[in-house]
Amino acid sequence: MLAPLTTLLVVGLVALALVAGWYTLRDRLLDDRLLLVAAIVEVALLVQAVIAVVRVGDIGDSAEGATFVAYAITLPFILPAVLWVALKEKTRWSMAVVVGGAAAVGVMVGRLDQIWSAWT
Template identity: 60%
Template sequence: MLFPLTVAVFVVALVLLALSGWYAARGRLLDDRMLLAGAVLEVGLVVQLVVALVHVGRVTGGGAERATFAAYAVTLPFVPPVALFTALKEKTRWAMVVVAVGAFGVAVMTARLQQIWGLGG
């Protein structure tokens, strides 16, 4: 895995988390700034998926870690679009909470990907 890419995805996920938390606290709805942060996060996750799938054979620690690594890498790109689509359809403050939870999930799963990758090294 590329550590700088992992850090970049993690930071963008935290920015999206903070932004959506701020929006939820202020009662604001989804806007272009939030969609842009989600799009940047999505691009990073797709690049991370490609890199992860290319290097999945290098994951050490047995089949369980390799399967978890691949499952996280494949699942991660689906989280931001689903959360943002939900926020587009749901026109309440809770929509921003859904985006915040999705961004938190992406941050945690990205950190876990890096942890699994580093098990053998």
């Protein structure tokens, strides 16, 4: 994948997790700042998904290629689902769900980079 895009995603996901963690500790709910960070990460995830689908042929193993595309296509759906839960749930734990979602997406982005680095 593109190293700057992966870096942007990791930084954005860490920022999202830190802000949501801070909100959890302070018993705050979802606001525009958190949504802005999530929107930036979401756009980067969509760009990554398009690049992954276009360049999947560069991966030699078909099983790894399938995993790569499945991760890339699944990633853009996680943050909207997590944010929807955070909007509907009006407790402090809604922000903990955002932290967990950001961590899950971060792990999957790392796995995408690992697969890509092994085959290119």
